[in-house]
Amino acid sequence: MLRIATPLERRLIPQASPCRVAIIGGGYTGATIARLLAIGGHCEEHDIVVFEPRGKLGSGLAYDTNDSALRLNVSAARMRAIPDEPDAFLRWLHDSGTLAADPDATAADGAIYARRSDFARFMAERMQPVIEGGLVRHVRERVETVVRSGSGWRVTGDGGTRVMADVVIIATSHPKPKAPGPIAYALNGHPRFISDPSQPNALDAIRDQDRVFVIGAGLTALDIITSLRHRGHEGKIVAFSRSGLMPQEQAAGTLGPHGDFVSKPCHTALALLRQVRRALAEAQSRGLPWQSVFDALRQQGQTIWQNLPPVEQKRFLRHLRRRYETHRYRMPPQVATIVDQGLRDGRVLMRPGRICRVERSAKTVSVDLIVKTEGVVERHDFEWVVVATGPDHASVVTRQPYLAELERSGCIQRDKHGLGIACDGDSRAIGLDGHPIETLLIAGPLARGTFGELTGVPEIAAQAEQLVAGISARLLQGLPRRRHA
Ligand SMILES: Cc1cc2nc3c(=O)[nH]c(=O)nc-3n(C[C@H](O)[C@H](O)[C@H](O)COP(=O)(O)OP(=O)(O)OC[C@H]3O[C@@H](n4cnc5c(N)ncnc54)[C@H](O)[C@@H]3O)c2cc1C
Known part of the structure; x- marks a missing residue:
């Protein structure tokens, strides 16, 4: 049925303002692309719109933290966050006085493992000129819908902002973690079940002697152990995973890479x-x-x-x-010291195996673990259970309504391995009909199914450069400019 808006409604529905590129997600990936586009010379004022609910661009899930215990996993010299300026972050740490204010950043071998929050500050400073210069507009909203409209895309945020964009770039990489089914079922709604530790102050209610069950044994689990110990926690922590494999330590000293895996390509x-x-x-x-x-x-x-x-x-x-x-994905030496100490004094236990029983009471959770290789059942009681399985990439499309809608309308499809969204080597989304869509691009870790290694900052920076070069050459130079209605 055709419904015609009344004059009053027409005034209330915001007009979509035109822009060249709408970027969804302003974490490291979205911010880097926005900045490269802005300094690339093909854009004018407000041509680039970044939808990002967080207050600052460039931090995203990984770096938006005020927890000073959390450090980068690689040394500052290896972050290579700004294309063409590989040592920009290291220089900034020295020049801004950040390093002087953080003596613990320097490891025994002299390598610097900065705080994640400092990397976020660095990125925000890098973004400032392009925002203040008006080239990049930061809309602090979550995108709810992206709909094809003529030759472009209408993007709508949850605060009512609407833009008409020639090109849309999807960079909402990391979804929330998902607890293993039986745990989520047993503990749903329990006040001491922390299902998303990346939320601000998520660990604050844990008292110093509380016993904590951490589900996961990867870098997120080590973050939680480090963060708790840093704030004086002394209680027992059991970190549990199916394999029991833990991230290894960084090696001391400056290393060159060793090995050639491409001259004679491996096909299996x-x-x-x-x-x-x-x-x-x-x-x-x-x-x-x-x-x-x-x-x-x-x-x-x-x-x-x-x-x-x-x-x-x-x-x-x-x-x-x-x-x-x-x-x-290795742990920085500062984290390794804390974890080793905990393992040695027995207050941190790593347990591989399977959970076979979970029982909840108002203040505690009791868990039976079938511990791998021995097959013995261990019973542990905890005051807290924390999910530390990391972002649940398999659910990225279903958890984002705008992506679910793009999938329904045939504009995107998941990649065949469940790592993210299918795209071609130019980062163009592959529609349901198998053809790439020129003006819809997938950036950052969501494109891993196609590219492979695309999680760390240097790899994302390289993809961002390539993607920006591609759309500048293919699209921005040739497209007529949209005008305000
Ligand atoms: C905890 C952690 C630590 C890491 N540490 C390192 C490290 O030390 N060194 C390294 O090289 N790499 C590290 N990485 C990897 C790497 O830096 C990240 O993969 C990278 O930051 C990815 O950034 P992103 O912008 O693609 O994604 P994200 O950080 O997930 O950012 C996506 C952004 O999208 C926003 N968003 C989500 N949905 C919407 C929506 N509907 N509308 C608008 N905005 C939306 C979110 O608010 C978020 O800010 C780390 C990753 C994690 C998770």
């Missing part, structure tokens, strides 16, 4: 595993730490991934992913 996961083992043996014989091999794997990760056919990519994810990730 098994061949890749053999090649890695050879490189590890070789590194050992030359007195190099294993970390240098994983640094080479990371650097060559996109080519390695793209050389594997989809069935072998699947095999890699099923059999090798967890092991790769615990060696690739």
Whole structure:
């Protein structure tokens, strides 16, 4: 039925203002793309709109924290956050006085592991000139809908802002974590069940002697242990995962990557595993730490991934992913010290296995764990249960109404491995009909299914550069400018 808005309604419905590029999500990825577009010379005032509910651009889930215990996982020298200025962050740490105010940042080998909140400050400062100059407009709203409209896209935020954009870039990478089904079922609504520790002050109510059950043993779990210990927590912490594998430590000193995994491409996961083992043996014989091999794997990760056919990519994810990730995503020395101390004094326990019973009472949660290899059942009582399984990427489309709608309308589809959204090598979303959509782009970790290694800052920076070059050449130079209605 055709419904015609009354004159009053027409005045209440905000007009969509035109822009060249709408970026959804202003974390590190969205902010970096906005900045590169702004300084690239193809945009005018308000041409770039970034929808981001957080107060600052550039921080996102990873760096938007006021917890001073949380540090970057890699040294500042390796962050390479600003394309063409690889040492910009390191210089800023020195020049801004941030390093002088944070003596714990410097590890024994001299490498600097800055606070995550300081990286957020650095990014916000980098964004300031392009925002103040009017090239980038930060709309502090969550995008609710993205709808095709003529040759462009109508993007609507939850505060009622609407823009008509020539190009839309999707950069809402990390969804909330999801607790394993039985835990979520048993503890749903329990006041001491923390299902999203990334929320501000999520851990504040945990008292110093409380016993804490951490579900997960990856970097998020180590963040929680570090954060609790830093604020004086002394109670027992049990970190639980199916495999029991924990992130490894960074190696001391400056390392060069070791290993060539692309000159003779591997087309199966098994061949890749053999090649890695050879490189590890070789590194050992030359007195190099294993970390240098994983640094080479990371650097060559996109080519390695793209050389594997989809069935072998699947095999890699099923059999090798967890092991790769615990060696690739490593903990900074400050965290390693805290975790080692906890493991030594017995107040931190790592438990691999399966949960077989969860029982709740008003103030405690009792859990039975079938501990792997021994098969013994351990019973533990806790005051708190914290989900630390990290972002639940498999649910990214269903948890974002605007993405679910884009999927329903055939504009996007999930990638075949459930890592994010399908796109081509130019980052263009692949529609349901299998064709790339020129004006809808996928940026950052959501594009991992296509690119492979695309989680860390340097890899995202490289994709951002490539994506901006692509849309500048293909689209922005040729498109007629939209005019305000
Ligand atoms: C805890 C953590 C620590 C990390 N540490 C390091 C490190 O030390 N070094 C390193 O190289 N890499 C690190 N990484 C990896 C890397 O930096 C991140 O993957 C990167 O920050 C991704 O940024 P992003 O902008 O793509 O995603 P996100 O950080 O997830 O940002 C997405 C943004 O989108 C916004 N958003 C979500 N939905 C909507 C919507 N509907 N409308 C509008 N906005 C929306 C969110 O508010 C968020 O700010 C870390 C990652 C995590 C999770």
